[in-house]
Amino acid sequence: MPEPRKNRVFSGVQPTGKLHIGNYLGAISQWAENQDDFENLFCVVDLHAITIPAAISPKAFHAKTLEVTALYLACGIDPAKSTIFLQSHVPEHSELAWLLNCVTPLGWLYRMTQFKAKAGTNQMVGTGLLDYPVLMAADILLYDAHYVPVGEDQKQHIEFTRDLAQRCNAMFNTRFIIPEAQIRSSGARIMGLDDPNAKMSKSIGEQKRGHSIGLLDAPSAIKKAIMSATTDGGNEARFGHAGVGVRNLLELYAVLSKRPHDEIEAEFHGHGYGKLKKSLVELVVETLRPIQERHVDLMKNQDHIRAMLDTGARRARTIAAVTVTRVRDAMGFVRSNI
Numbered sequence: 001m002p003e004p005r006k007n008r009v010f011s012g013v014q015p016t017g018k019l020h021i022g023n024y025l026g027a028i029s030q031w032a033e034n035q036d037d038f039e040n041l042f043c044v045v046d047l048h049a050i051t052i053p054a055a056i057s058p059k060a061f062h063a064k065t066l067e068v069t070a071l072y073l074a075c076g077i078d079p080a081k082s083t084i085f086l087q088s089h090v091p092e093h094s095e096l097a098w099l100l101n102c103v104t105p106l107g108w109l110y111r112m113t114q115f116k117a118k119a120g121t122n123q124m125v126g127t128g129l130l131d132y133p134v135l136m137a138a139d140i141l142l143y144d145a146h147y148v149p150v151g152e153d154q155k156q157h158i159e160f161t162r163d164l165a166q167r168c169n170a171m172f173n174t175r176f177i178i179p180e181a182q183i184r185s186s187g188a189r190i191m192g193l194d195d196p197n198a199k200m201s202k203s204i205g206e207q208k209r210g211h212s213i214g215l216l217d218a219p220s221a222i223k224k225a226i227m228s229a230t231t232d233g234g235n236e237a238r239f240g241h242a243g244v245g246v247r248n249l250l251e252l253y254a255v256l257s258k259r260p261h262d263e264i265e266a267e268f269h270g271h272g273y274g275k276l277k278k279s280l281v282e283l284v285v286e287t288l289r290p291i292q293e294r295h296v297d298l299m300k301n302q303d304h305i306r307a308m309l310d311t312g313a314r315r316a317r318t319i320a321a322v323t324v325t326r327v328r329d330a331m332g333f334v335r336s337n338i
């Protein structure tokens with residue numbers, strides 16, 4: 001008997017800024033851990049990366065795209081189990097985004113908190129930044145993905161995708177699967193080490209030392225960032241009572257060590273924060289060491305990475321082309337014979 005088809009998962013990271021431990025815990029490590037349970041598509045979302053064009057030069061963008069692809073592999077995404085590709089290699093992403101644009105109420109886009117935070121009062125902000133959630137919806141709906149493993153900050157965009165899919169299905173019978181966000185119960189929102197009230201961010205991490213733990217940071221930089229992390233003057237290291245800065249460190253320790261909270265509290269509560277910080281430095285360095293070693297090796301053979309991306313794009317396009325044809329037919333476009 002043929003095995004029943006596995007549920008499909010889609011997710012991606014933008015090749016911008018400095019990838020950090022939050023991206024790893026909130027997204028990439030989750031993808032790697034669950035690869036056997038699903039049919040997986042993991043995309044480096046390079047079209048999203050140009051929504052703030054001034055943020056990255058073409059040369060840096062090109063290099064970052066290959067660096068992030070190699071990081072997927074170094075973090076354990078296996079091309080034999082998962083389709084890995086670049087968003088721009090599958091033109092159906094842009095086509096579906098246009099079709100979806102035409103059924104997206106503008107008001108839905110103006111409500112997005114990430115747009116408001118990134119655009120601020122800048123009148124010259126690009127239209128792509130406002131339209132980001134539509135492209136993200138296209139990414140997901142193109143593959144009829146059942147699940148989207150992401151960090152907590154993406155929750156609103158997944159809700160948007162669900163609403164848009166329902167609207168299209170009702171208007172045109174597009175038969176989109178309504179996707180669900182997969183958000184970890186802990187590690188889904190790692191906060192900045194310098195400011196534990198703000199989410200750890202790729203762009204801030206690139207500009208400001210001590211904000212983030214970069215996946216490719218040297219042990220000395222990791223040590224410096226963690227040892228100087230903002231905490232408070234006390235010695236409260238219990239999950240339910242600690243201040244925001246210490247809670248962030250405890251959470252990082254818990255997710256990386258996979259140890260139960262009571263054991264961690266017994267070890268660190270009442271000792272001052274130096275002990276917790278030192279143990280966290282060791283744990284982070286040891287977690288990232290094999291990833292960094294694999295990354296160095298992978299970057300030595302970029303032809304291999306490009307060949308894998310070609311295979312991934314070919315596989316992704318076979319699914320994407322079927323969906324776009326289905327949507328075009330549902331909307332009434334005339335089919336082409338060429």
Ligand code: AQP
Binds near residue numbers: 012150189
């Ligand atoms: N701090 C975080 N904790 C847990 N998960 C996080 N993610 C991002 N920050 C955290 C998750 O990482 C995935 C990739 O993110 P992205 O490339 O879509 O960019 P982003 O969410 O905009 O990431 P940053 O770090 O915040 O970048 P900038 O500074 O450019 O805005 C997503 O699944 C995200 O949820």
